[in-house]
Amino acid sequence: MSDSVTPETGAYGAVSTPKRKTRVHHLQQMKSEGERWSMLTAYDFSTAKIFDDAGIPVLLVGDSAANVVYGYDTTVPITIDELLPLVRGVVRGAPHALVVADLPFGSYETSAQQALASATRFMKEGQAHAVKFEGGERVADQIAAVTAAGIPVMAHIGFTPQSVNTLGGFRVQGRGDGADQLIADAIAVQEAGAFSVVMEMVPAELAAQVTRKLTIPTVGIGAGHECDAQVLVWQDMAGYTAGRTAKFVKKFGNVGDELRNAALAYDNEVKRGIFPAPEHTF
Ligand SMILES: Nc1nc(=O)c2c([nH]1)NC[C@@H]1CN(c3ccc(C(=O)N[C@@H](CCC(=O)O)C(=O)O)cc3)CN21
Ligand SMILES: CC(C)C(=O)C(=O)O
């Protein structure tokens, strides 16, 4: 092999690509060993395959599909029936990653029974490995019931987008008096049996404090670098989101520009009769 970067390893090949099937206990183990890990959203087979191959250990089929797949303004309208087919595609594309499915708004709030029924659909029909839903103390009963049934639960506290209408918009949570509630929520989800907890838009110092206090791994999004793990919506991470993105986003690529340029080049060659060339012709 030459010294060039190969598609098999890539520039970061040495530090990624764990070719084992990620399980919940591995994430716990990584926290014990002080090893950080990353999580990305995925919504289809092809991208899941790329992220799985890159060694991303956890993929989330987020209800953010409401925005990035279906074009809704918020995550409130998306349904189980809209999310389930995406979960099936991601699971087929990701043989190594732990695939977590987000429960959408309206599918778990009323009772432990409702949460278990919804989670069960994602496990049976979607073949997900775990579910995630929003809320702290207020969904502790749901977390306990779903976990007791053998379904690992990832919790989600801080800014919970499904509650945008009561949280007063897309805002940082846990400032001032909110800190006590955030800590209470973190402890409640751990005690209810969650295997991990997402903290969204929480001041870094508070997120660090919660991360030290909890035994389960914390996954930050806009919660500073002292969380045990990080998550981003993949389109934000790769520079594929049209328009402005939140302050917590870093663009690691220019996929949007790449795709647009490819479409322009294709259109141009078709119009000029250059594509298809003899080598593309039977
Ligand atoms: N593409 C995408 N990325 C996401 O991170 C994401 C979604 N969609 N959809 C579901 C939720 C919604 N999320 C959001 C949406 C907007 C802001 C936002 O506008 N934040 C502003 C205001 C912060 C403040 O003033 O407190 C920001 O500048 O970060 C944050 C999180 C996170 N999730
Ligand atoms: C941003 C992550 C945590 C999420 O809940 C989603 O993508 O729906």
Ligand SMILES: [Mg+2]
């Ligand atoms: Mg979500």
